[in-house]
Amino acid sequence: MAGAGRMTPAPLRLASRDLMVGVLPAKGSDIVEIIDQRTGVDLMFRTPWAAWDTPSTAVWDSRSRWLSTYRGGWQVLCPNAGPERAVNGALWGFHGEASVVPWRIVHAAETEAVLQTCLHTAPVSLRRHLSVDGAVLSVLEEVTNLSDREREVMWVHHPAFGAPLVAEGARLYTGARTLVADADAPGTVLTPDSVHTWPFVSGADGRTLDLSVLPGPTSHREIFGCLTDFERPYLAVVNQELDLAVTVSWDAKVFPHAWLWQEFCATEDYPWFRRAYALAVEPASTMPGTGTVAGLRRGEPLRLAPHETRSAHLTMTVSSAEGAVSQFRQRGSAAAGEISVSNQ
Template structure:
C-alpha cells in the first residue's frame, strides 16, 4: 500500500511495492502536484517479455522519483551479472521498517549486486529529504552506478517556466540528443539551450511543444537546480551530494515522442543527480558511462537528496 507523508506545506506519496518511488509531491498551499505523471503508470495488466528489461521497467512506471542502482541506462553485463535497464532498486519490493505521519524508513536487498539499501524519506515544513544508505554486504569491493531520478511535470511547469543551475557545462547525448540541441555538443547550458529570464537560467518548453532533450550537466559550482514556475508563483530547489554525484542527467520530454512508449502523452522535465555521464565513449575529456562508484567490502555509502519550496527569484 502507498505511504502518505505530510507536513504543513507538502504531501508526499511513496510506493514500497515498487522501488520505494516518491510518486508524487503536492504543494499544499496551491494544490499543485510537482512531479511528472507517466501514462505507463496506469498499465497494470498483461505480461512483459522477460528478455526486455526496458519494457519491464516502463511497465507501470508512474513518473515521479526513482533511485537507479546498481545500473542506470541500458542493461549491461557487470560483475558477472546482467543488470537490467535502470537497475533493480527501482523495481524491487521494499520492506517498511518504520513509519509515522511525516517520515518513513524502507529497506531492500539487490540480486545483481551485493547491496542492501535503506531509504529514509522525511517531510518537514517546505522540504522533503531523502537519505539513501547503500551497504556492500560482500567482503569484496563493488562498483555501482547511481542516479536519483526525479522528473517534474505539469501543472507545476509550463511554457513560462525556467530552471536555474550552477553547472558550467552541458554535454548533449552523442546518439539521441532530442530536438533542442545537436548531438555531442559541449558548452554552457544557457548557450546550448534557450536562455531564461534570469542570468544563467534555461527556459523550459511547455506541454505540447513537441520538444525533447537528453544531455548531462556537469562542472557544478553548487549541487543544486531550481525549477521556477511564475504561473504557480513559487520555485522548487533540488539539492544533492556533489562529492558522490558530480553530474546530473537532464532530459525533457514535452509530448515529442510519437511512438512507443510515450505516443506524445508525456510531459516531463528532469535534472537527475548522477555519478556517471550517460552513454558510452568520450565526451570532450570526459568519459561517458563507466562502472560508477566503488564501495569497499563491508562499507556503506550515504546519499542525501532534497527538494524545497522557495520564493521565485527576482527577475
C-alpha cells in the first residue's frame, strides 16, 4: 500500500539490554515491535501495509477501517472484540474503541511508560503500565467502570507473532487442554463448533493434525478458535533453528480463554491476499461468538460493578529455545501473571 497514505508516526521506545519495545500512543497504545537484542529479531507480525496509515473511508464498515490501520503487533481490545455490535445505544466497532483511539502518556522513561485513555462508546477508562526488565516485558493494565451501574465489556489481548520467529517446524506450547473451533469462521481445517483435545485435532477431511507444530506459508492453513480449560495460563512459541523462544503468561481469573488465530498465507481475498503469515494466541475474558458449545457460553462478558477497577498483569519473556523447553519440563509452564480487584 505504498503511497496510499501518510507515514506512521515514530513509536515511543522502551529498552533494556535484552529487549527493545515500540509503542504507539497515538493509536491504541499498540505494541508494534518487540525486538530481541541478542538476535535482532522482531518477534511481532507485521502487515504488508505496516509502515502506512491509510485514511479511513466513511463507506467502509468498522472491520475494514480497523484493518486499514492494523500494523500487526499487540493490541488491547475493549469494550468489544470481534464483529461490531450495538450496546446501550452505542455501536461498538470491530475489536473495540481502545485499540484505535489515542492514549495519553502519563509517564515515560527509558524502561517504562504509563498510558491512559477514556472511551466514548462505553463509560470505561483504561490505564497501562509497560516496563522492560532484562528479557521480560511486563504489562499491568487496569479497566475502570466510570458509571454508577454495572457494565459489561469484553477485554482481550491480541499479540500476533510473525516470521522469522514463526516458521515451519517451530512449536506452539500452551497450557490449554481444549480447543473449540469457531462457529462461523473456523478456517480451512476445522469443522465449525467442533471440540478438540489440544494439540491434536480432527480435520474436516478426517485426518488428525498436531497444531503445536507450525507449518510454513505454503501450507495455506487458516484456523480460528478458542483455547480454554487452562491447566496453566501461558503460551510459548519456540524456534529451535533461531534458538529463540517467547513465553506469555497471565492469570486466568480475568482471561480464562485465549483466542487462537493462525493465518498462514491462506486467505486468497481481502484483506490478506495470501500475504500474511501470522500466529496469535490472545488471552481473553470472553469466548468469541454467541450461543453455547461443550457447556461453555460464547460471548459471556466481563462484568464490572459500579466504579469497579479490575487489573491484570501479563508478562512476556524472551529466552533461548532450550531455556524455554527446559522450563516447561521442570515446571510445566511459565509463572502465571497476577490479578487484583478493587472498588474505587
